[in-house]
Amino acid sequence: MMQGGSLWRTLQRSKAERENTVSVDAQLEASRRRNAEETARARERLNAERKEREEAAAVAAAKQAGLAAHAVAVEGVALERLTAVRDPRAAVGWYYVDAAGKKQGPFAPQQMRDWFTAGYLPRDLRVAPAFANDRVPQHTDMERLDKLFDEPLTVNAFRSAHPSDQPAPKKRKRDEPPKETGNWLVDSINRQKAGIHRLRHDRHDGPGMVFDDA
Numbered sequence: 679m680m681q682g683g684s685l686w687r688t689l690q691r692s693k694a695e696r697e698n699t700v701s702v703d704a705q706l707e708a709s710r711r712r713n714a715e716e717t718a719r720a721r722e723r724l725n726a727e728r729k730e731r732e733e734a735a736a737v738a739a740a741k742q743a744g745l746a747a748h749a750v751a752v753e754g755v756a757l758e759r760l761t762a763v764r765d766p767r768a769a770v771g772w773y774y775v776d777a778a779g780k781k782q783g784p785f786a787p788q789q790m791r792d793w794f795t796a797g798y799l800p801r802d803l804r805v806a807p808a809f810a811n812d813r814v815p816q817h818t819d820m821e822r823l824d825k826l827f828d829e830p831l832t833v834n835a836f837r838s839a840h841p842s843d844q845p846a847p848k849k850r851k852r853d854e855p856p857k858e859t860g861n862w863l864v865d866s867i868n869r870q871k872a873g874i875h876r877l878r879h880d881r882h883d884g885p886g887m888v889f890d891d892a
Contacts, residue, residue, distance in 0.1 A: 760839055761809050766826060767839040769807030773815050774799070781817060784808050791836035799823065801831065 760768035771784030793799050801824040806815035827834045858865050 757839055766807045767837055770810050771808040772805055774803055774805045775820055787836045787838040794835050795832055
């Protein structure tokens, strides 16, 4: 009877161990499933956020393009009005009479402005504007430069309302990409300070990194 009882207890222990093993395996499998589901949900959330950002960027770009188109239209209307009243700011070119009495031109407004501000053109120079789809000015159309423009001449002479003649905005220092040092970490910090976030490191230049907004 003692041997039978011992055998029965051994069988019971083996059964309990098997059940415990099965229970642990089931818990591990359940944990793996939960982790996989959480990872999938996190990936879906990141994809949804990325899509929202892309859509917001597209809307902002469309609005910006619309504003730019509107600005061009407004500038076009303004130029038409200035041309209609033969305002010198609407001139597409300029003629002048040289010291020998010969008519020279046409020259771009910015070229004339550069010459005048550099001191190459005198204040009493006789000049005449040329407008789009208009006849070439004659000698009788010429007027003294200092009579045609308001003072100060250094500011007002040969000013142009054409967008292509406007000076380009100065480049801000923060818009200039930082110099590369060859050290991926230092370069990354410098780019972040400069506000450049789209640049990514090559996987061979440093440890692997994951960017959820790529």
